[in-house]
Amino acid sequence: MADLVTHACTALLPGAAFRDRAVGLVALGAVLPDLAGRVIPLGLDLVGRRLLPLPEWVTWPWTALHEPLGWSLTAGLLALGFVDGQRARAFRLLALGCTLHTLVDLLQDHHGEGYLLLAPLSVRRFELGWIGSEATVPWAMPLLAATALAWVPAGVERALGRVPEVRWLRVAAVLVPVHALLPVALWAAGLDVTALVGSLAWLHVAGAGVLLGTWRWWRGQVPLLLALLVADHAASLLVASALLP
Structure with missing residues (x-):
């Protein structure tokens, strides 16, 4: 929850200077990778442990949505919910927020388990390792x-x-x-x-x-x-x- 707050604030705090409705979409994009790629699999894992056992292929493929390729697809699907003429702008704003999310996460040290920025072209993982994963x-x-x-x-x-x-x-x-x-x-x-x-x-x-x-x-x-x-x-x-x- 704290990580979602910090990611949302990285969009909302500078967005206060613009006071535009577009800021809301950027803020949604800033938390979208965690909502789709972290919250959903954690929720399914909780269901699997407490209610109904679920195979790993049901719970953990969602983590791919935390990577740039994954959140690009998620942002595109959300943008389809907008009317014609607004979809492209909605996608750009969501993608901007997702990019901001990824840039903040790249600062963290995940002990070699960084981000697949170039997937599917490369499986090389990237991270700067300047701060701890819980530092935010x-x-x-x-x-x-x-x-x-x-x-x-x-x-x-x-x-x-x-x-x-x-x-x-x-x-x-x-x-x-x-x-x-x-x-x-x-x-x-x-x-x-x-x-x-x-x-x-x-x-x-x-x-x-x-x-x-x-x-x-x-x-x-x-x-x-x-x-x-x-x-x-x-x-x-x-x-x-x-x-x-």
Whole structure:
């Protein structure tokens, strides 16, 4: 589950800058290799162990869908569900997300069991081995928090319409408690002190990105923006100091 979250966030976090419906398809593509090539065989394996014995040829061929050739076929099948004129674009967006997934996975060390990037032309496996296969798990909560924060302006804009005089105040009302209370959520999730500090750092980076991305909302309100930043960081630091020993 944590791996699905990190892969989805690799598409959704930068996608917040575009605020386009296409981001949803890219995010779906970013988790598609794991959904088809990992979740399905694991589910069938669970069924085989607890309910009805299943032969390996039923459960494990699905893992091929985690490879580029496999997810290309899966993305193509999903794209067929779109109307004529949208299928090619849907396939490109899904394939973009799948490619992003593969690039992230290539960073990991799978002890020689890398990815068949050139199949069926070659059975050579590729991996960079820069990080452990479970190294992205601790990033799940920080990435999820940063992604949620990055999408706050889009949600507020959709909910309130385009009324700048009201919108900036509502955004402030959302950002302050979100920024202040997210450390509590991270702490409640069981993150240790080091991970909590790292999470707060990423949270501040995401907050800065949101403010830069929404600058047109704040211009003309610089004194109020400065007051918001002071209140925001004061609340966040107070909460963090209460949680850290």
